[in-house]
Amino acid sequence: MERKTIDLWVGLFLLMGFAALLFLALKVGNIGSERNGSTYTVEARFENIGGLKLKAPVKSAGVIVGRVTNIRLDPDSFRAVATLALDKRFEFPKDTSASILTSGLLGEVYIGLDAGGDDKKLASGDRLQITQSAVVLERLISQFMFNKAAEGPSDKK
Numbered sequence: 001m002e003r004k005t006i007d008l009w010v011g012l013f014l015l016m017g018f019a020a021l022l023f024l025a026l027k028v029g030n031i032g033s034e035r036n037g038s039t040y041t042v043e044a045r046f047e048n049i050g051g052l053k054l055k056a057p058v059k060s061a062g063v064i065v066g067r068v069t070n071i072r073l074d075p076d077s078f079r080a081v082a083t084l085a086l087d088k089r090f091e092f093p094k095d096t097s098a099s100i101l102t103s104g105l106l107g108e109v110y111i112g113l114d115a116g117g118d119d120k121k122l123a124s125g126d127r128l129q130i131t132q133s134a135v136v137l138e139r140l141i142s143q144f145m146f147n148k149a150a151e152g153p154s155d156k157k
Contacts, residue, residue, distance in 0.1 A: 039066065039085040040124035044098040044111065049080045050134025051109045052100055058084050060113040065090045068111065084111065086122075093118040097130035109134065 049071065058066035066086035074081050086092070095116030102109050122128075 038088050040088055040122070041069065042084050042086060042122055042124070042126050042128055044082050044084060044128040044131050045074065045077070045079045046082065046100060046131050047079060047133040048100075048136060049082065050100055050102075050136055052082065052111070052134065053109065056108070057110045058086065058113060059110055060090065060092070060115065065113065082111065091121045092116075094120045094122055094126070095130065096122065096128060097132070098128045099132040100134035102134075 052068065052071065054068055054071060056068045057064045058068065066084050068082050069085045070081075070083035072081050072083075073079075084098075092113060093116040095118040097114045097116065099112045099114070100109060101112045116130075
C-alpha cells in the first residue's frame with residue numbers, strides 16, 4: 001500500500017476512536033438523555049442519600065422512568081430533599097415508595113420506585129411519603145465493630 005493510503009486509514013481509525021470515547025463519556029455523564037417538557041416533578045425526603053448524585057437514574061422494575069434533577073438540605077428537618085423528574089408516560093400511584101439503591105456492590109447509586117395500590121396518581125409538585133434512605137456500608141461496619149467491642153473478650157474454656 002501507498003503511504004498516503006496508510007495515513008488515511010490510520011486517521012479514520014483515530015477519528016472513530018475519538019467518536020467512541022465521546023459517546024461513552026456522554027453515556028457515563030448522563031448527558032443528552034433528558035426529555036424536556038415531557039416530565040413532572042415530585043419530591044422525596046431521605047435521612048441519608050449516600051452517594052446519590054444529580055442526574056442519577058430513577059428506576060421502577062429496572063426501567064429508567066426519570067432522573068434526579070435537584071438535591072438540597074431542608075433547613076428545618078435537616079433531611080435531604082431529592083427532586084425527581086419523572087416521565088409523563090409513567091403515572092405512579094400516590095402511595096409509591098422510593099428507596100436509594102446501588103447497582104451491585106460498588107455500582108451506581110439510583111432511586112428505585114415501588115408502585116403502591118392507590119387509585120389517585122402522583123401530580124407535579126407532590127411529595128413521596130414513603131422513603132428508605134441509603135445503606136451506608138461504613139456505618140454498618142462501625143456498628144458491627146462497636147457491638148463486638150462491647151461484648152468484650154470471650155474466654156471459652
